[in-house]
Amino acid sequence: MHAQHYSPQGASQMASDAANPLPRRKVVVLKALDDDQMSTLREHHDVVVLPEGLSTQAREDALRDVLRDAHGLISSGHVITPSLLDAAPVLRVICSVSVGYDNYPLTAMNARGILLCNTPDVLTETTADTGFLLIMATARRAVELACKVRDGQWTESLTPSHFGTDVHGKTLGMIGMGRIGAAIARRGALGFNMRIQYSNASPKPELESELGATRVELDSLLETSDFVCVTVPLSEQTERLIGRRELELMPASAFLINIARGRVIDEGALIECLERGGIRGAGLDVFEQEPLPASSPLTRLPQVVALPHIGSATHETRRAMAQRALDNLLLALAGESPLSAVNETHWTRR
Structure with missing residues (x-):
């Protein structure tokens, strides 16, 4: 516009x-x-x-x-x-x-x-670009593998231990379906033929018609999505919306993306989940404490793409x-x- x-x-x-x-x-x-x-x-x-x-x-x-x-x-x-x-x-x-x-x-x-x-x-489209950047980067392990090239560790052909995950054709679960959430869903559905489901939002019949999106309960979304993307605003109702129980509902092959606010996710529970392989990876542009302390395990976990809150930057x-x-x-x-x-x-x- x-x-x-x-x-x-x-x-x-x-x-x-x-x-x-x-x-x-x-x-x-x-x-x-x-x-x-x-x-x-x-x-x-x-x-x-x-x-x-x-x-x-x-x-x-x-x-x-x-x-x-x-x-x-x-x-x-x-x-x-x-x-x-x-x-x-x-x-x-x-x-x-x-x-x-x-x-x-x-x-x-x-x-x-x-x-x-x-x-x-x-800022809708720019922030949606960032959200989809995190989906792509986590799925294809772009940061992890780029660091290997930068550090001179690419010395032989890639083996299956380095392979990533396809994005096209997968299920994208949007927690929140406001302007930014809808823009991310549109990228997924129209650009990557992704199946779209959403929760924690009022019914969106126009988006359901346009994108084939389905409104589901949060637990169902977590259990059945390949990529879970959080875009809800921070409020008393959404603070720590995603905690240990919710993370345990996600498949081990799933990815969690957060471009909302850090406190929407229980960061300690997420770190624990990632360390034990409860989910495959996380793409994060926001954190409970910003700037993210250098001592945070999130800075060292290879399956995490951590950005310095660049959503609209x-x-x-x-x-x-x-x-x-x-x-x-x-x-x-x-x-x-x-x-x-x-x-x-x-x-x-x-």
Whole structure:
């Protein structure tokens, strides 16, 4: 889809109307924007950018200080607590450069009438590419075998002990079937003739018709899928959704792919399962602790492909995400509905 950008209309038209301009507001930026995006933001509002390189506590103290009179915040990755909101009495909108919003206290924001915006759509295809990359890399043992070539260990023809697994024609089980899950399923069904089943999502009759997908219970999906791909958002209901019991349901020949959030899977149980050969492999872009500690067994298990949370990390997509966050903020501070809001019904437009 084509990206939409902020364009002064209605109330925002007054921003360029000298006779009746919109008031300039203070905006705090935690997530770096491109130079031209920062210039656009500064045209409309007074901008404070937190410096890089601060310790965790110093950054928290600095953020608490600058939020005292801030009306807007652009962030990504920083955990916003109700305590921080208490220090921001005039805050009107937080725009996250992400789709997931588990770093934000939505209940507390709703109670205060603070708008939360995110960036769906613009990263769907890129993140789905990453998901399918992990499916292919784990099945064909691409990282493991590439390391053998790099380290000079490819000295003879491959034996069956080095063979991988076909992807085409296999069963792909999607835990979650939102935008990203559907995009991965589409790649599997249309590009690799995979059978698609899904769970932990409302019925998707259009996708069932398009892809021949089947909605099943989670246990059945785990028992009958060759590849299990997790794309659900993190919530109280999905935290550690996949634990020891669920992993034991998977065939020893199956692969687990996680591009959702690390805490959706019990990482200790997954490590134990991989070490005893309970499943064939895992492709992981997210972890319970990020960056992943060098001491984690996941860094040493050859059947694991571990990526440093690259889901949406391309130049094009990250710029589009930042642009969406910027557009959301400019519209919200102009009193208009943003392009993608999480909780607009709770927003107090003041």
